[in-house]
Amino acid sequence: MKVTDFIIPLIALFIIIYGVKKKVQVYDAFIEGAKEGIQTCIEIFPVLITMIFAINILLKSNVLNVVLSFLSPLFEALNIPKDIIPLMFLRPISGSSSLVLVNDIFTSYGPDTYIGRLASVLQGCTDTTIYVLSLYFGSVGIKKTRYALFNGLFADIMGIIASIVFVNLLFY
């Protein structure tokens, strides 16, 4: 048992005890909320299908790898290992496929190498920006997202730079 295993049960326990104390009809409130949750889930289904469809076509076409092979001399000059580059590009698009890449890096180099540590920090410090944006905006029917995408990707790039800087500072 880890300490983090206690977080979810404690949250659930606290919410229910607090609700009973405040005389909320907890049973009815739960059903009402569950209904709302299922509705949201059904509402986001078309958004998910639409987005995953586009992401999969892009990923399976292999076009990213070709683009990256053009860019690799630039990254080599910056002393960034070649095999980490696909991860930087995939991370904002798809969480599961970037995790597969981290797994591949661990398999070929081991988790305790420079590239292994860099991959760990990279995967841990940012999120799937493009996926989250389309899901969250799509769920409430926002059409114009203004500067959200640029802002999100900017934070991701900062995360990539920070990962490289801090892995170098803390380990080497």
Place this chain on the structure above:
Amino acid sequence: MNKLWAAFIVIGIVFCMATGNAVTINNEMINGGKSALKMVIEMLPLMAIWSGLMNIASKSGLLNKLSIMLSPILNPLFPDIEKGHESLGLITSNMVANIFGLGSAATPFGLKAMKSLQELNHDKKIASRSMITFLVLNTSGLTLIPTTIISLRMMHGSQNPTEIILASILATFFSTFFGLLMNKFLSRKEA
């Protein structure tokens, strides 16, 4: 989003055909929806349970209390939302779930927060300033304990699976900070 989506598909299909790989697209057209369906099926019970719990928290006033407690941090970030509004409580819940690496619980909170922000939004088709700030906070990946990565490192026989936590926290802090700084700048420029 519109252009990005079209670009993903056009680039993908053209490139596949150019490299003689049209079969990939055919397969994707037939099977592509399955992974989305699988996601929804996995998400549905989670959404139901967490939304159920959150409704209790909302009715008992717990969410408002949470948002008042955290208002010193959140109010400067979300100047458009009045103090103690429920959406701040939902944003906080989403952040807390993310920070502890509870990704599955974070999504229902996040979607509820978006709904609540949409109620405050003047033009329902255009993203509000608060929504964008919230999504920057969310996507810059405020995670304290990257549990998935640590267990993956363990699986691959790392000598010290948790050694990356400090670098991870620093990097996530850095990206969130600069993301929010850029957010302040952009929101002023557009307003």
